[in-house]
Amino acid sequence: MSSAPSSSPSRSARRTSPDGHQHLARSLGHGQMAMIAMGSALGTGLFLGSGSAIGVAGPAAVVSFAIGSLIAACIALCMGEMASRHPVRGGFGTLAARFLSPFWGYLSRWLYWIVTVAVTGTELVACASYLQYWSPTTADGSPVVPLWAGIVLFAAIIVVINVVSVGSFGAIEFVLSSIKVIAVLVFILVGLFLVVFGLPSAPAPGLSNLVADGGFAPNGWGAVWLAMAIVMFSFGGIELLSVTAAEAKDPAVSIRTAARTTVIRLAFFYVLSIGVVVALVPWQDAAGTGDAVATSPFVMVFDRIGVPGAGHITNLLVLIAALSAANANLYAGSRMLQSLASDGLGPRGLRVLSRRRVPVRAIAVSSVGIVAAAVLAFTGVAGVFSYMMSLVVFSVLLVWGLILVTYLAYHRTRDGQETFHAPGGAVTAVIGLVGVVGVFATVAVVRDMQLAALVGVPAVIVATVLYATVVRRRRSVGAVEEAFAEADEFRERGA
Structure with a gap:
């Protein structure tokens, strides 16, 4: 579909969802929008998963993160243009339904829901692992606090934050994200100082660690490509720029600002942070050992150079980072599920909002990833983190591809009312693809x-079969147009 409908529902109809409840509250400000996107993207992938990427590519993992930043920038800018013009519920999924076809809107949203569910569980596994850094151990070396107990504890925290109100969620996520943004900045500055000047107890290594133990690319340049399978997990969360558009006070300005700042911050933080890690710690040590995720490479940096208490402080900060990412992904998953239900593409009972206009039922169902992570941890299944991370990368790559294809279709039908244009337009989308x-x-x-x-x-095959046999007949034909009409009216009012 290439143009807006000739008529739209009445103003009163647009303020109320099909079940008589109000639409999602538009309560998120500019700073909250940017920090929510950062909250999801600046989490375990950097602080924990970076060790796995270094293990694959060595110091050349810096190149992998730089390429990942470029791909993420292409996606964020293209998505930001679409979302600022059409701040609809369901974000990029609803846009895909409009500019591609209802099936692609359905598939992209369900895939992304799977992503958020898995990421929420993965981040909580990381939180619990970081907690074990402080846990005393038993005679056999096992932590006294089991992994599953930490998952349950942190799960309770993020569920409460999400069910209260979107305003409270935005305020708390702003604080959590601000803490880790400041922490990363401090880490980079302190790390650069140590690289160049060192300490009396730890001489400055300079750039020697970047070429020691086999050189800059000890496993060959092909390993830079292989590490991308791990690195791209780090950038999962940029999609929140689109998802949060339906609850922004001023989406045209907020998304434009968030898209630009998120791209710059992520590239700066990821490339410099990983550069500091491999400069200060021999890459084979920073790589860690498989699923031994209790100690982040970032914690290792300060522990190894003997800065008093720095390891504990850093561990607390990376725990906050993972908690923030889990919090943001539970939010995203619940909004995606509520959007699917509103469009007749999911169980209709999940479209219901609370009196504070929060999709409590969708939040409860989206917590399935938390339950799965706790069960896997409780049963002692090995590789919990790496398996869930791989599933996230596989699914999010499909989602990103659909976002960029949607942009190419949208780009051909732009109406000149955009307040923000992705630099390079279609060329940027193709590079990202x-x-x-x-x-x-x-x-x-x-x-x-x-x-x-x-x-x-x-999962994709099952979703396709379900759509063809069941969902297509239940689909609410006018739901997408209703979402566009409501978003366009809000945008025209200027909030």
Whole structure:
């Protein structure tokens, strides 16, 4: 569909959802929008998953993160243009339904819901792992506080934050994200000082660690590509720029600002942070050992150089970062599920909002990832973190590809009312698509990605069959147009 409908529902109709409840509250400000996106993207992928990427590519993981930043920038800018023009519920999924087809809108939203569910569980696994950094151990070396107990504790915290109100969620997420943004800045500044000047107890290493132990790319330049399967997990969360548009006070300004600042911050934080880690710690040590996630490479940096208490402080900060990311993804998943239900593409009972206009039922169902993570941890299943991370990368790559294809369709029908244009337009989208396809190709050789594909491909097939046999007949034909009409009216009023 290439143009707006000739008529739209009445103003009163647009203020109320089909079940008689109001639409989602538009309560998020400019700073909250930017920090929510940062809250999801600046989490475990950087602080914890970076060790795995370094293990694959060595110091050349810095290059992997730089390429990942470029791909993420293409996605964020294209998505930001669409969302600022059409701040609809369901974000990029509703846009795909309008500019591609209802099926692609359905598939992209369900895939992204799977992403948020898995990320929420993954981040809580990380939170619980960080908590074990302080836990005393038993005679056999096992932490006194089991992993599943930490998951339950932090799950309770984020569920309460999400069910209160979107305003409270935005305020808390702003604080949590601000803490970790400041923490990363301090880490970079202190780390650069240590690299250049060192301490009396730890001489400055300079750039020697970047070329020691096999050189800058000890496993070959092909490993830079293989590491992308891990690196792109770090950028999952930029999609929140689109999802939060339906609850922004002034989406045209907020999304434009958030898209630009998020791209710059992520590129700056990721590349410099990883550069500091591999400059201060020999890459083989920073790589860690498989699923031994209780100690982040960031914590290791300060522990190794003997800064008193710095390891504990850093561990607290990375725990906050993971908690913030889990919080943001539970929010995103619940909004995506509520959008699907409102459009007749999911259980209709999940479209209901509370009196504070919060999708409490959708939040409860979106907590399934938390339950799965706790059960896996309780039963002692090995590789919880890496398996869930791979499933996230597999699914989010499909979502990103659909976002960029949607932008190409949208770009052909732009109406001149955009307040923000993605630099490069269609060219930027194509560059992003090439990058996404390149990363997706790692499924041919990366074992964890192959395991994720064994789950992801059947999930896509099942979703497609369900759409063809059941969902298509139940789909609310006018729901997408109603969402666009409500968003356009709000945008025209100027909030």
